[in-house]
Amino acid sequence: MASKGSPKLCPTSSMPNSSSKCKPPPPPPPPPTTTTTTTTSSRTKAHHDRPVEENLEVKIRKIAFSDVVVKRKNRAYWVRKWRLWDLTISIGVMVHVHVMCFLYAYSTFSLSRFLVGLCIVIITGLFGISVSYHRNLAHRAFNLPKWLEYLFAYCGILSFQGHPILWVSMHRLHHQFTDEDRDPHSPTEGFWFSHMNWIFDIKYILQKRGGVNNVRDLEKQFFYRFLQKTNYIHPFLPAIPLLWWGGFPMLVWGLYVRTALAFHLTFLVNSACHIWGYQAWNTGDLSKNNWLVALLTFGEGWHNNHHAFEFSARHGHEWWQFDPGWYVIKLLELVGLATHVKVPSETQKQRMVALNKKART
Incomplete structure (x- = not known):
């Protein structure tokens, strides 16, 4: 006989007169599941x-x-x-530039200062980034005399977008792994990551790059190694004539406002042109043609055209596709300064059209 304090024992199922109150307890419910994937x-x-x-x-x-x-x-x-490079880029340049624009751009605005800033954007963005860094150095779409190649490349370093060796290396990596895991700035990691956040984590980007050296052609040249070692000096040099000419208000528009504008114009090619627009060619990636970005970035917004024929000096294939970068290159070719200018042939275009039709079937 069980004592008063002992637990009550239930009869086994083989006993016909077992009480219903002694049924074994139901099994515990399974743990709740979530839809979160880890x-x-x-x-x-x-x-x-x-x-x-x-x-x-x-x-x-x-x-x-x-x-x-x-x-x-x-x-x-x-x-x-956070590492020193990240702090230098994000706080020393990006945040500082945008804060200065926010604080002083409105109060120092004048038409003359705006036009000065716009002219510097054209010099650094059109000649420096679009024509030199991108089409000439990264893709070797045409050749220039060395004195002119170096002059245009120097215009590019004034844009605060890095020295040619770094810029070209990242861009070639982008084309090698477009919208894949090793792409430095794919929107598959988010709009803001592809737009600008990718430059805040240099170790992550270098891990994507791996040990590949894809800029040996530039590293062989003393001029580009010199720009690499003195990268932090050159972008600030225009501040001297700007201050002498128009004081602090001219510095705001000639350095800070135009730098912020050039930043986001270039960033839009990396972000918006892989998100919004249309694809004229089946390139197997997210690249898009975006007429608005093309209008703002000297023709760089015809990005799907560019990914279809990345060797081409011409991005706007149709007559109505505004492409100032191509107009500059064509003018240089007409006067004998640009040689070996590459554009897609009709045969290459037809081959791409055939591949597009095959992909749709």
Whole structure:
């Protein structure tokens, strides 16, 4: 006989007169499930100084008004270890430039200062980035005499977008791994990542690059090695004549406002032209033709055309596709300064059309 304090024992199922009150308790309910997908990051510790076996939430969503799917791992931007390069670029340049524009652009505006800033944007953006860094150095779409090649490249370094070796290396990597994991600035990691946040984490970008050296042609030349070593000096040199000519108000528009404008125009090619627009060619990536970006970036917005024929000096294939970068190159060719200018032939275009039709079937 069980004592008063002992637990009550239920009869076994073989006993016919067992009480219903002694039925065994139901099994515990299964643990609740969630729709959150988790993955284990193998590079988390190396990249963010956190434990390797950490579950990272993966968010899958689409960028607004597009079919671009973002698969982004939540990375701790605010608690990770920031490095000197990241702090220099993000705080020393990006934040400083935008704060100065916010504080002083309105109060110092005048038509003459605006036109000065616009002229410098054309010099650094059209001749420096579009014609030199992109079409001449990155893709070798045409040849220039060395004195003119170096002059245009120097215009590019004045844009605060880095020296030619770094810029060209990142761009060639982008074309080699377009919209894949090793693409330095794909919108598959989010709009803002592709637009500008990618430059705030240099170690992450260098991990994507790996040990590949894709700019040996530039590293062989003393001029580009010199710009690499003195990169932080050259972009600030225009401040001297600007201050002498028009004082602080001219500096605001000739340095800060035009730099912020040039930043975002270039960034739009990396972000918007892989999100919004149309594809004239089936390139197997997210590149788009975007007429508005093309209008603002000297023809760089015909980005799907460019990815279809990346060797081409001409991005606007149709007569109505505004492409000032091509107009400059064509003029240089007419006067004998640009040689070996590459454009897609009709045969190459027809071959691409055939591939497009085959892909649709």
